[in-house]
Amino acid sequence: MLEILKRIKEEEIPKFLFTEGSETNWESLNIDYAHPHVHRLYKDLEFSRGRNEKDGKGPSKYRVYLHKLFPVPPFTKPLFHPHPWKSAIEIMEGKYKMGIGHSDDGYKTPEEDAILILTPGSSYDMSNEKGWHYVYPLDNKPVYSIMVTGEQFPNPITNEVWESISEGLKPLTYGQKVEMISKFQDFYKF
Numbered sequence: 001m002l003e004i005l006k007r008i009k010e011e012e013i014p015k016f017l018f019t020e021g022s023e024t025n026w027e028s029l030n031i032d033y034a035h036p037h038v039h040r041l042y043k044d045l046e047f048s049r050g051r052n053e054k055d056g057k058g059p060s061k062y063r064v065y066l067h068k069l070f071p072v073p074p075f076t077k078p079l080f081h082p083h084p085w086k087s088a089i090e091i092m093e094g095k096y097k098m099g100i101g102h103s104d105d106g107y108k109t110p111e112e113d114a115i116l117i118l119t120p121g122s123s124y125d126m127s128n129e130k131g132w133h134y135v136y137p138l139d140n141k142p143v144y145s146i147m148v149t150g151e152q153f154p155n156p157i158t159n160e161v162w163e164s165i166s167e168g169l170k171p172l173t174y175g176q177k178v179e180m181i182s183k184f185q186d187f188y189k190f
Contacts, residue, residue, distance in 0.1 A: 096141030
């Protein structure tokens with residue numbers, strides 16, 4: 001997934017960001033049911049995985065996300081969670097602490113296996129359906145990241161958890177979308 005993230009970051013995201021009216025061409029969510037709160041823009045895309053792939057499959061489907069993660073209030077635990085799909089993430093600005101764990105049953109919050117501090121340019125892959133993580137923005141500043149997801153895991157437990165969490169989330173306001181597009185455009189200006 002890291003190679004897909006790199007390709008989408010370099011080839012696809014700039015097209016999406018610098019298209020006239022780009023703020024209206026992204027879906028959005030204001031994720032505020034747990035900490036850190038997240039402003040999310042996302043788009044579905046399909047593209048060929050490259051000439052060297054000989055598996056006979058057609059274009060692959062991915063979703064690209066632009067995230068703004070807000071600082072977590074003091075003495076508040078961030079959400080330890082699994083992802084229902086293979087994913088790769090790169091931090092564009094800010095830094096966060098990330099706890100990593102794994103759960104065999106999909107429901108029980110795991111123990112931490114490792115803790116990392118990730119800074120701009122750091123990227124990671126979450127391609128194991130038993131993997132969990134949490135992120136905790138540091139220095140009382142937001143963190144901006146790009147995430148790409150691929151195929152969904154076959155684990156119905158993880159998918160059921162995410163479907164229940166996602167119900168009732170609201171989209172970002174137009175102003176919030178414009179702010180995010182502008183911020184991510186800045187990452188591509190030289």
